[in-house]
Amino acid sequence: MISRQACGALLATAFALLSDPAAADALTSAVGTRQSLNATAIAMFLGFVAVSLGITWWAARRGTSTAKDFYAAGAGLKGFQNGLAIAGDYTSAATFLGVTALVYTSGYDGMIYAIGFLVGFPMILFLIAEPLRNLGRYTFADVAAYRLSEVPIRTVAGVNTLVIVVFYLIAQMVGAGKLIQLLFGLPYIYAVGIVGGLMMVYVTFGGMLPTRWVQIIKAVLLISGSALMSLLILWHFGFSLEALFREAVTLHPKAGAIMAPGGLVKDPISAISLGLALIFGTAGLPHILMRFFYGA
């Protein structure tokens, strides 16, 4: 689960490097074809992989002998660190790059996704974060099995987790594979294999401890990177939102339509269905839920 997110971070930095619109076009069209090698992006990618492998090595040496160490990363985590790790998990390739791309192609409709993802977050806090943490278990199934009969609950939880993770992982693996394919010009099938192999190495040897630190590093990189980009973009437009939006409307093929909903969400049913999925779907993501077991 980590290396796909590592890749998310890398893609983001790659985007930062290629942030003018012409280069962004080149990036989208290059998927499928091959692009000339981008030395800076490759160096940053390899650097990130090296750092995360180093963290894994450190965690493996530090010992993952007990279940508590392996699953809950020793659990004694400061609130702020865990918050950053959750932020790292949350800004996966889907939320960070997907929403950016949606806004880029459909305008305002992308913003509906961004709002839904964000509103889902306080909902988790109000309803499930504290009860989950207070029980002092390792996994969500442990919590659900606490008061109910164990075997059926674990079966349902296991099947559920696998179904969610498979669908979620497919999207993330495709993204990560495409990134490697783009960066190194490798055939797609090898690219996906490398990403999958890296993920397994991280978690098998290091347990949950390195994934946490990788998430923290990723969150800091993403937050500072996007803050810097936003600042530079605003500066380019003389800190005038009006000028920024006017330029966007002038350049975008959909023109004025990008400032209002309607491009992607066409009828009431799909709007309501999307709204429900965004707010409650985020609360059910296994890799977000599990982070609440790590608090001190």
Next chain:
Amino acid sequence: MDLQQIQDHPAFRQLASERTRFGAGMSVGMAAAYFTYILTVAFCPQVLGLPLWNGTIITWGILIGVALIALGFVMTAVYVRRANSRFDHLNQRLMEEVR
């Protein structure tokens, strides 16, 4: 430690009921704001496409969207404040008295 004793303790009951009510209230508030927005997108999206004032390109949709995101941050801050003061205080009192 006697679990029944903790369960019957007034501080515990107060903590449990206050926290449940507060969490439920906050989530109902957040969900109400969010679904009002989603229903607006569903049934009268053209409202969100109106310009904020004559001559501007910025629409109500952008303002409302940003406001919802800000509301998420504000409500989180309110919850955290209360959890760190009121709930932690009750928790502390309970632990001292049930020792």
